[in-house]
Every structure is written in structure tokens, then in C-alpha cells.
Amino acid sequence: MSAATLTEGPYDMSDLVDRYLGAVSALLPKASRDDIVAELRDLILNRVEDLEVQRGRPLDRRELEDLLREIGHPIAVAGRYGPGRGxxxxxxxxxxxxxxxxxxxxxxxxxxxxxxxxxxxxxxxxxxxxxxxxxxxxxxxxxxxxxxxxxxxxxxxxxxLGDLSRWKVSELPRAPKSQDWFAKSRFDGLFELAATGLFIAWWTGMVAFPIGSVIHAGQGDMTLAVTPLLRELYWPVLALAILQGVSSLFLVLRPGWTAARDLAEIAGAVGGVALVWVLWPHQPLITVIAPDATAAGLANVQRVLDMTLKITLWVAAAINLVKVAAHGWRLARGR
Missing domain, CATH: 1.20.58 (Methane Monooxygenase Hydroxylase; Chain G, domain 1)
Structure with missing residues (x-):
């Protein structure tokens, strides 16, 4: 079928097709523009011919408009034919x-x-x-x-990406023969790495905590006074955080280095238990000061906060002891 078909009958509709193809052509890359436009023109002419055979007469201008609209807006068509640009x-x-x-x-x-x-x-x-x-x-x-x-x-x-794109199958972690309750995915490692980085940034003063030491409450300001012991533990806490970050980095970049990660986890867990041991006798770790609050209300807040911190210390100690046992067992078995 030729383009002359569009000029036959009572209507000259070649200008519609030319307008449509011109709009698509303007959005196509120059190197492939002519080939794509020629292919699209053949598609339109074939669709016109099929419809005219079905109806037994030439298409009128409205029917050709409907056909071109069905094929798609020039922007959408150019996107389908052009190179992917996501x-x-x-x-x-x-x-x-x-x-x-x-x-x-x-x-x-x-x-x-x-x-x-x-x-x-x-x-x-x-x-x-x-x-x-x-x-x-x-x-x-x-x-x-x-x-x-x-x-x-x-x-x-x-x-x-450098070396990151040249990963090795031999560096992937071994598939466990049985369910490993302490196995971590790379997503877990990435989450730990981001959380540890956020903590280090806050601990070193690079970013501010979302709430300050003074909380503006509805019943007056409350000040959170932290025990001076935490300032004395600045470097040990920072070292433990960095060690945890290194362990998470192993999991993300070198998941096959299970022995190095187990050693880092054990060292960090032992340090965590030692930190709990040092902090426990110095409670309360945080004291709430609220001059405008009632004595009963202030005591209730302090009691809830103390209980929360005690539970946190107990849980932290338990988790770290379990980590020592689990990673020690894995290290001994060479998994």
C-alpha cells in the first residue's frame, strides 16, 4: 500500500499523518529518526488498509483521527520507539x-x-x-x-564501581545445611551499617539528635541530665560503634569473610557486656529535671525512664552474651 491511498476518496488526509509523524520525529534521536518514521508510516498505512477492507470504504477524517489516537500520543510513541531513558x-x-x-x-x-x-x-x-x-x-x-x-x-x-563490579562467587557465604537463626542478609548488614553510621555521627557531634536535652512539654520544660560517666566512656563507645560498623561492612562487601566477621562480632559483644557492667552501678543514667511539674508526675516519669533503661541494659547484655556464644560456635565449626 502506498501513501497515495490517503489522498483517495472525498477527503485528503495525508496532512494528518504527516503532522502525526512530524510530531513523533521531533522527539526521536537523529541517528534513528528516519528509520523509525518509515516503520511507523508503514504501520499506519497497513492499519488504514485493514480498516478500509473491513468497512468496504475509505476512512473519513474522524476515523483516521481515532486510529492515530489509538496508536498513541506522539510523546508516548516516541518513548516506545526511542532508546530507554529511565x-x-x-x-x-x-x-x-x-x-x-x-x-x-x-x-x-x-x-x-x-x-x-x-x-x-x-x-x-x-x-x-x-x-x-x-x-x-x-x-x-x-x-x-x-x-x-x-x-x-x-x-x-x-x-x-571499581572492584565492587568484579565480585566473586567464592566470596559469597556458604548456604547453611540447616536453619541458622543468626544468619544475616546483606540487607541486614546495610541497615546495621546505616544505623551505626548515624549513631557515630550523633556521638561525635556531626549531627544533632532529633530532640535536645531540653524537651518542651505541655506542662513546662523538662531537662534530661545525663550521668557524667557517659562522657568518660566517649572513646570506648566510639570504638565499639566503629567495630560494629566494620562487621557490617564485611557483611555488605565481603559476605564470604565469615571468620573475620565472627571475630569482629565477638569482640564487639564482649565490649558491649563490659559496657553494661560499667553502667549498671551508676544508675540512674538519665535524670529528669522539671521545675514546673508536680512531684508525683516527675516521679512517675523518672520511674518509667529508669525502668526503660534497666530493661534496655538487661536486653543489651543478653543479646551480647548470645552473640558471643553464637559467633563463637560458628567460628569453632568454621561456618
């Missing part, structure tokens, strides 16, 4: 999604902890929860945007 391609997308999940989990955790504490001292003021949600949403969008920009830069080769 920010994140199918090969990078799983890594992008993996990183976004980890970042959002860390952001949610960082927003939840101060909110829970603020609600506790402010007797459940729902406005604090709403404020946490409104603060989390822009943070989450910024993290997703940053992850997308990094993924797009990797996709286009602007960021070189």
Missing part, C-alpha cells in the same frame, strides 16, 4: 530498591525513638506523633531522591 535501569534497580529500603528503615527508626520519648514525657500528646510523621515524609523523599541520583549516576557510568 533513570534507573533493570540491572541497577534491585540494588536501588535494596538501598532505599535500608535508608527508609533507618530514617523511620531515627524518627520513632525521640517521638516515643517525647510522647512519654508529654503524656501522649498526639501532636508529637503528627509532627514526627510530617518530619519523616520530607526526609524519606530526600533519601529516595539521593538514592535515585546515585543509581542514575552508576547507570550512566559517572560513578565507577
Amino acid at each position: 533513570l534507573v535501569g533493570p540491572e541497577i534497580y534491585p540494588f536501588w530498591l535494596f538501598g532505599v529500603k535500608a535508608l527508609l528503615a533507618v530514617a523511620a527508626f531515627a524518627a520513632a525513638i525521640p517521638t516515643i520519648l517525647a510522647v512519654m514525657v508529654d503524656h501522649g500528646d498526639v501532636r508529637l506523633v503528627l509532627r514526627a510523621v510530617t518530619d519523616f515524609i520530607p526526609t524519606a523523599l530526600c533519601l529516595i531522591g539521593a538514592a535515585t541520583l546515585v543509581a542514575a549516576a552508576v547507570e550512566r557510568g559517572w560513578i565507577k
Whole structure:
């Protein structure tokens, strides 16, 4: 079929097709523009011919408009025929999604902890929860945007991966013959690494904690006075955090280095138990000072806070003891 078909009959409709193809052509890359336009023209003419055979007459201008509309808007058609221009391609997308999940989990955790504490001292003021949600949403969008920009830069080769792209099967962790309750995925390692980095940034003063030492509550300001012992433990705590970060880094980058990770986990767990041992006799670790609060209300808040910290220390000690046993067992068995 030739293009002359469109000029036959009572209507000259070649201008519609030319307009349509011109709009598509303007959105196509110059190198492949002519070939794509020729292919698209053949498609349109074949569709016109089929419809005319079905109806036994030439198409009128309205029917040709409907046909071109069915084929698609020029922007959509150019997108189908042109090269893929997605920010994140199918090969990078799983890594992008993996990183976004980890970042959002860390952001949610960082927003939840101060909110829970603020609600506790402010007797459940729902406005604090709403404020946490409104603060989390822009943070989450910024993290997703940053992850997308990094993924797009990797996709286009602007960021070189170097050795990360030359991974080895021999460095992957062995598949356990039985269920391992203490096995961790790379996502777990990435989450731990992000959370540890956030803690180190706060501990060293690079970022501020979401709430300060003074909490503005509905019944007057409350000041949280931390025991001076924590200042004396600045370097030990920082060392333990760095050690945990190194262990998480092993899991993310070199999951096959199980022995090195087990040693780092054991050393960090022993240090964690020692830290609990040092902190326990010096309770209360945090004292609430609220001049405007009633004695009964202040005592209740202090009691809840003390109980929370005691439970936290007990849980931390138990977790670290279990980690020593579990990673020691794995190290002894060479898993």
C-alpha cells in the first residue's frame, strides 16, 4: 500500500499523518529518526488498509483521527520507539530498591525513638506523633531522591564501581545445611551499617539528635541530665560503634569473610557486656529535671525512664552474651 491511498476518496488526509509523524520525529534521536518514521508510516498505512477492507470504504477524517489516537500520543510513541531513558535501569534497580529500603528503615527508626520519648514525657500528646510523621515524609523523599541520583549516576557510568563490579562467587557465604537463626542478609548488614553510621555521627557531634536535652512539654520544660560517666566512656563507645560498623561492612562487601566477621562480632559483644557492667552501678543514667511539674508526675516519669533503661541494659547484655556464644560456635565449626 502506498501513501497515495490517503489522498483517495472525498477527503485528503495525508496532512494528518504527516503532522502525526512530524510530531513523533521531533522527539526521536537523529541517528534513528528516519528509520523509525518509515516503520511507523508503514504501520499506519497497513492499519488504514485493514480498516478500509473491513468497512468496504475509505476512512473519513474522524476515523483516521481515532486510529492515530489509538496508536498513541506522539510523546508516548516516541518513548516506545526511542532508546530507554529511565533513570534507573533493570540491572541497577534491585540494588536501588535494596538501598532505599535500608535508608527508609533507618530514617523511620531515627524518627520513632525521640517521638516515643517525647510522647512519654508529654503524656501522649498526639501532636508529637503528627509532627514526627510530617518530619519523616520530607526526609524519606530526600533519601529516595539521593538514592535515585546515585543509581542514575552508576547507570550512566559517572560513578565507577571499581572492584565492587568484579565480585566473586567464592566470596559469597556458604548456604547453611540447616536453619541458622543468626544468619544475616546483606540487607541486614546495610541497615546495621546505616544505623551505626548515624549513631557515630550523633556521638561525635556531626549531627544533632532529633530532640535536645531540653524537651518542651505541655506542662513546662523538662531537662534530661545525663550521668557524667557517659562522657568518660566517649572513646570506648566510639570504638565499639566503629567495630560494629566494620562487621557490617564485611557483611555488605565481603559476605564470604565469615571468620573475620565472627571475630569482629565477638569482640564487639564482649565490649558491649563490659559496657553494661560499667553502667549498671551508676544508675540512674538519665535524670529528669522539671521545675514546673508536680512531684508525683516527675516521679512517675523518672520511674518509667529508669525502668526503660534497666530493661534496655538487661536486653543489651543478653543479646551480647548470645552473640558471643553464637559467633563463637560458628567460628569453632568454621561456618
